[in-house]
Amino acid sequence: MRAYGRRHRRWTRRHPQPLLLVPDEPVLLVGLASIARALFRYRSEAAPIYAGLVLAGVGSLLHHTHRSAWPLVALITVLVAVASGLRGFPWGVERREERAYAATATAVAGGWLSAATALGVSSRPLFTVLVLGIVVLGIPWWSHRRRRARVRVDRVIHAWPDLADTIGLDGSRVMSAVVDTWGWRARMKLKPGQSVTDVVARVPAIESALGTRPGAVRVEQDPTHAGRCTMRVLAVDPHAGAIPWPGPTATTLADPIELGVFEDATTVRVPLLRRHALIGGTTDSGKSGVLNVVLGNLVACPDVVLWGIDLKGGMELQPWAPCLARLATTPDEAPRLLADAVAVLEARAHASSRDNSRVWEPTPNAPALVIVIDEYAELADTAPDAVGYAESVARRGRAVAVDLLAATQRPTQKAMGGGALRSQMSIRVCLRVRERRDVDLILDKGILAAGWHAHTLDAPGKFYVLADGHNQPRRARAYLVTDDHVRDTAVRYADQRPELDPLSQAAIDGPRRALEPPRVTSADLESALLSALDEAPDDGLAIPELIKATGMSRTWVYDRLHALATNGRARQVTRGRWRA
Ligand SMILES: Nc1ncnc2c1ncn2[C@@H]1O[C@H](COP(=O)(O)OP(=O)(O)OP(=O)(O)O)[C@@H](O)[C@H]1O
Secondary structure, rough: HHHHHHHHHHHHOOOOOOOOOOOOOOOOHHHHHHHHHHHHHHOOOOHHHHHHHHHHHHHHHHHHOOOOHHHHHHHHHHHHHHHHHHHHOOOOOHHHHHHHHHHHHHHHHHHHHHHHHHOOOOOHEEEEEEHHHHHHHHHHHHHHHHHHHHHHHHHHHHHHHHHHHHOOOOOOEEEEEEEOOOEEEEEEOOOOOOHHHHHOHHHHHHHHHHHOOOOOEEEEEOOOOOOEEEEEOOOOOOOOOOOOOOOOOOOOOOOOOEEEEEEOOOOEOOOOOOEEEEEOOOOOOHHHHHHHHHHHHHHHOOEEEEEEEEEEOOOOOHHHHHHHHHOOOOOOHHHHHHHHHHHHHHHHHHHHOOOOOOOOOOOOOOOOEEEEEEOOHHHHHHHHHHHHHHHHHHHOOOOHOOOEEEEEOOOOOOOOOOOOOOOOOOOOOOOOOOOOOHHHOOOOOOOOOOOOOHHOOOOEEEEEEOOOOOOOOOEEEEOOOOHHHHHHHHHHHHHHOOOOOOOHHHHHHHOOOOOOOOOOOOOOOOHHHHHHHHOOOOOOHHHHHHHHHHOOOOHHHHHHHHHHHOOOEEEEEEEOOOEO
């Protein structure tokens, strides 16, 4: 018997028989049901045809029942087309190109319906126009990337219960999904007892089931619920090509600046208020690109006055000139500009201590002052007088909202003042560097060993950022701001730039000071310590961080902290950690 079974199995393997399904339902019903299922499944692809059929049906009905209503149909068409073009209403589209498409499609469809109401669907040119309209308007619809992505995601969500069974996450559910530029993200609810660790362990299986490239799926825990997580699916590698700048997103200096995107397609957001920034990288690494992203945002902020120093003859900053209140392009102008910045910060510091206010809150009437320096090493070489002022601004400017934004190709010890300037720069952006040791010079000592491998960055605009909230080595790519973007943005905001407040302007207009390198007074150092304590996180700053912020010795820092603690201006949060 067993031998017969074996022979039979072998025979059926060699001579496979067609599978004969015997449905319980009548064949016609089963056939209709599968057609209906297919029509429903491909509803997005077939939408232009369905829309054409609906138009033909409604047109025919209106022609027979309300032939004289065609002007009303035409009027409604105009109103809806205008609303879709301006607001995306009622189609729920936001992007400009999508709104334009919606308005055109509405106008064509409504125009055709008005004509069909008056003349009848079968009148000769109308039928041809309908078919042509379906084909012509269907082409952008069928090729639209976001629509296709949305359909793919819908299908994945639909098929998820089966996929989840296959990959060992049975019982998990996709609650919602959103399509974006890089792919899509879904909120998932796990079966009781499952955790995000189970999902992370199955990421390769998920990638295989979804048919993505390896590394395309990331999973993040929902911070409010242990049984929920977000699954991010990257359809394209965000760093594969240049990423177009979406335009300014900041409307005040208090808004973080969006510099670009990390490898997992999350946006790089960096807060600039009361912080100095250093951008370093070898030639053609994209330093001016990063400066342009920052400037493109700052020109849109009505609470920032911008000054620029560009000793490469204004090559980089000149296009922003309509938005810069001052631009120094020679070794003579640069120290004068920085000396004026020091005068502004001194006047503000004096006013703040008189009014007993600790920090300068930028507003359009009392704006912050941001000084952008392209190629800082050039400044150190050709205008050494300016360096003392720049360091003074770096040390004392934060509390009074006078900030530096410096780019440098050669982050030499000399240019960086032996690290004194760098230590004041709490935002550091490191693009591609030629030598490994430059990573330590731009970012921080020992950081190369911690995985910040900027020497391996392989395309312009790629960078690492070290700043508040960015303490891990994650590769990012800056948005690409084209020359046209720069020109358009500069023209757009040129008329909206604020002026310095009267106090700061008076400090500049006052008697000209001799260009001596500023002396560092104990009041300066104390204000640097106070501003560091003011900006300290809730758990305070450690003594080495305060030593770095002031450039002073441990003993000096301890002495001042105890004196400030006695006056109630500083407190020890935990052992060895202080804040205001
Ligand atoms: N974010 C970016 N994405 C893609 N390409 C970029 C990006 N930033 C810059 N580039 C390209 O890299 C090239 C050099 O950029 P950029 O001028 O900003 O470099 P740089 O470091 O300022 O150079 P230099 O040291 O000579 O001033 C340009 O051709 C630019 O188009």
